[in-house]
Each structure stands twice: as structure tokens, then as C-alpha cells.
Amino acid sequence: MRTIGVLPKSILILECLGMILLALALLSLNHYLTLPAPFNTPLA
Template sequence: MKSLGALPRSVLILEAVGMILLALAWLSLNQYISLPAPFASQMAAVVMIFAGIFLMLPAAFALFWKLAQGIAPQLMQGDKTSSSHSDRTKRDDADH
């Protein structure tokens, strides 16, 4: 994968929203900003942290998948030339 622009747009949006949630939770917990009443509690910050991480997982999975395809394309394509064990033993049979 040459750049992050190769990721689907929806995955990039989810990644950005996850980062924003993590930043808001961090800023709220350190009292740099004050959020509205429902989002000002520590429980809401914990929920924002988990939601932010959850929203960032699709991008991590997509990056991992592209990396795995680039490193080992043979593992990702499956076995296209499958032959049974009996076919292989017939070809290598020395009893003529």
C-alpha cells in the first residue's frame, strides 16, 4: 500500500471520528475542555475511549489485510491448482 489514500473513504472517515473521540475523551479527563453535562462524566469518557478504539479498528484491519496481501500473495489467493494425493502418487509411481 503506497499511501493512506488507498483506503476506502468510509474507513478513513471512521478513523477520523475515532481519533476525534479519543482526543475529546483525553481533553475532558484532563479538564482542558468542559463538555456538556451528559458527556462530562468519567463514565462517558470511558465510553468515548472504547468507541474511539472500536471505530479505528476497520482501518487497522484494512491496513493489515493489504500488508498481508503484499507480503504473501500466495497465501491470500488460495490453492488454484489443487491436486489430490492419489493424483500425485500416480505421477510419481515408479512401478511400471
């Protein structure tokens, strides 16, 4: 596996966005965070 410094900047940005989305999903599922209307439906 490569070291973090060798990875392209675009990959690092995508990794950070993925971690942020996972954190938001966890907080939303545990009702610590209320998402905006389009994402706050049972089907979303």
C-alpha cells in the same frame, strides 16, 4: 498494511472520527474541556 490512499473513504472518515473522540476524551480527563451535561456526569 495498505497505504492510506487505497483505503475506502468511509474507513478514513471513521478513523478521523475515532481520533477526534480520543482527543476529546484526553482533553476532558485533563479538565481542559468541559463536555455537555449528559456526558459530564461521573457515570459517563
